[in-house]
Amino acid sequence: MVDELEALYRARLPQFRRVAAAIAGDRDAGRDAVQEAFATAIRKRRSYRGSGPLDAWVWAIVVNAARDAHRRRRPDPVTVSEPSSNGHAPLLPLDLLTERQREIVFLHYYADLDYVAIADALAISPGTVGATLTAARARLRQALQEVER
Amino acid sequence: MNEPDLLEAYVPPFDSEPEDWDDVVRRARPRLPRRRLVLVAAVLAAALAGGPALGVLLLRDRGPQLPSGADKSRVVVALYPRASGRMFVALAPWKGHDGVCILFVGRSAGCWHRTARGTMALMSASAEWGYTFDRRATGAAALLLSGRRVPLAFTRFPSLGIAVFASTKPIHGDVQAVLVLAAGGRALYPPMLEFPVPSR
Numbered sequence: 001m002v003d004e005l006e007a008l009y010r011a012r013l014p015q016f017r018r019v020a021a022a023i024a025g026d027r028d029a030g031r032d033a034v035q036e037a038f039a040t041a042i043r044k045r046r047s048y049r050g051s052g053p054l055d056a057w058v059w060a061i062v063v064n065a066a067r068d069a070h071r072r073r074r075p076d077p078v079t080v081s082e083p084s085s086n087g088h089a090p091l092l093p094l095d096l097l098t099e100r101q102r103e104i105v106f107l108h109y110y111a112d113l114d115y116v117a118i119a120d121a122l123a124i125s126p127g128t129v130g131a132t133l134t135a136a137r138a139r140l141r142q143a144l145q146e147v148e149r
Numbered sequence: 150m151n152e153p154d155l156l157e158a159y160v161p162p163f164d165s166e167p168e169d170w171d172d173v174v175r176r177a178r179p180r181l182p183r184r185r186l187v188l189v190a191a192v193l194a195a196a197l198a199g200g201p202a203l204g205v206l207l208l209r210d211r212g213p214q215l216p217s218g219a220d221k222s223r224v225v226v227a228l229y230p231r232a233s234g235r236m237f238v239a240l241a242p243w244k245g246h247d248g249v250c251i252l253f254v255g256r257s258a259g260c261w262h263r264t265a266r267g268t269m270a271l272m273s274a275s276a277e278w279g280y281t282f283d284r285r286a287t288g289a290a291a292l293l294l295s296g297r298r299v300p301l302a303f304t305r306f307p308s309l310g311i312a313v314f315a316s317t318k319p320i321h322g323d324v325q326a327v328l329v330l331a332a333g334g335r336a337l338y339p340p341m342l343e344f345p346v347p348s349r
Contacts, residue, residue, distance in 0.1 A: 006170055017163040027160070035169065039176030094159055109156045140152050 001045045008055055009038050016062050018110040023066035023103060030066060037065035056120030059113070063103060063121060096143050101136035104129055216260050218243050219250035227304050227313060238278075238313050240306060249311050253278055263310065268338065270314075270327035277301060278315035281329050285337060288330040289314035293322040301327070 009016075013034070020037070021030025041048075041061050048057050094102060100122075107118045115126040115133075122129070215221060219241035227238045237254040243261075250260040256278070257271060263282050270279035270289075277291050278301075290298040299320050305312040314329075328336045 009170060009173065010168060013168050014163040014166070017166070018160050021163070022160045027163075030160075031163075031166075035172055035176060038173040042173065042177035094155065105156070106160075109153070110160065137152060140155065144151065144155065 001048070002042055004054055005038060005041050005045070005058070008058060012055070012111070015111040016059075019059075019106045020062055020066040020069070022106040022110060023063060024069035026069070029069040029072075033065040033069045034062055037062040040065065052120050053117070056117055059107070059111070059117070059121035060123065063107075094140070096139060097136050101132055101139070104132050105136050105140075108133060214258060215239055215241060215252045216250050216258055218245070218260050219252075220244045225306055225309065227306075238315065240309055240311065240313070242309065249280075249282075249309050251280055251311075251313070253315075266338075268329050270329075277320070277324060277327055278313070279327060279329075280311055280313050282311055283329065283337060284310075285331045286312055286329050287332050288334070290328045290330060291316060291320055291324045292326045292328050293320070294325050295322055297322065298328065299324075 016034045016037075017027075017030050019030075020033040021027045024030045024033055037058070038061075041058050044061075048054065094105075097105065103122060104118055107113045107121060113121070115129040118129045119126040215224070220243070221241060224239050224241045227240070239252040239254065241250050242248075243250050246260070246262060248260055248262040250258070252258040253271070261267060261269065261280070266283050268279070268281040268283055268286075270277065279289070281289075286303075288303045289301040291301060292298055299316070299322075301314040302317045303312060303314045314327075329338060331337050
């Protein structure tokens with residue numbers, strides 16, 4: 001099992017890091033979240049029942065670790081003065097999405113996961129993934145058109 | 150700008166960054182739960198700052214006691230976890246002698262003169278334990294009739310110049326003797342088949 005986790009880590013590390021960084025809102029926090037997530041996966045490997053794909057189980061742990069990292073670094077709203085609080089360039093359109101929409105968008109674009117894999121990772125139904133992604137893309141398109149006007 | 154451009158700019162790829170699986174493995178090592186850590190720290194602090202008091206608390210009303218010749222102001226306590234409950238060992242300098250008094254709580258107690266090779270092993274139906282003054286000793290093992298060796302927990306007490314060993318798990322098989330081992334696993338003495346009664 002540890003060997004399989006290591007193989008998954010080596011095969012898809014850039015995607016894991018990119019999704020984690022996007023959710024955490026910071027590249028360093030994303031890197032750290034992935035390291036911590038795989039360590040958690042090793043420690044809890046006996047709780048993996050094998051009923052779904054291993055990578056979906058690991059994705060769920062990575063997403064949770066990145067969410068925790070985001071919560072830890074979230075600034076006090078009273079003190080925010082920048083237009084974006086996510087630590088990246090202040091691209092407002094992504095900030096307009098809900099947390100779930102953003103996670104689904106990141107898993108879809110950065111990790112190239114299909115609806116079923118995203119559903120497994122976030123413990124929701126594939127139908128919810130599709131509907132949420134459609135709504136998120138519509139919101140992004142609308143925001144981008146407004147920016148270009 | 151379209152969606153892919155936006156996402157590409159939002160978090161640039163990590164493609165060229167090095168991986169660090171060793172760091173993952175390091176982080177995965179079991180950590181002591183905070184409560185247990187606090188308990189261990191408290192016991193250590195008590196052992197360092199108030200060893201004698203801790204010893205008195207642990208040893209009260211549990212069968213054999215430290216002999217009256219023990220310097221009870223300088224008690225050192227060791228604890229061996231066992232499947233059948235923890236085993237405490239208390240040691241103290243022997244007042245007026247070059248030696249050490251030892252109490253294997255609930256089992257045996259006595260004071261022994263220090264000699265360069267002074268070693269003793271005790272066996273019972275439920276446990277094997279003993280001590281050695283021999284500075285060459287680095288471990289101990291129970292020798293089974295089958296010839297197999299089962300390692301015993303081995304603790305050196307530099308302040309008293311002695312080491313104590315004890316079994317911490319049930320030993321499956323008939324024990325014929327206890328071996329005191331030097332570095333590399335070499336037995337320092339012939340298997341100990343006789344177990345002297347301690348002086349009190």
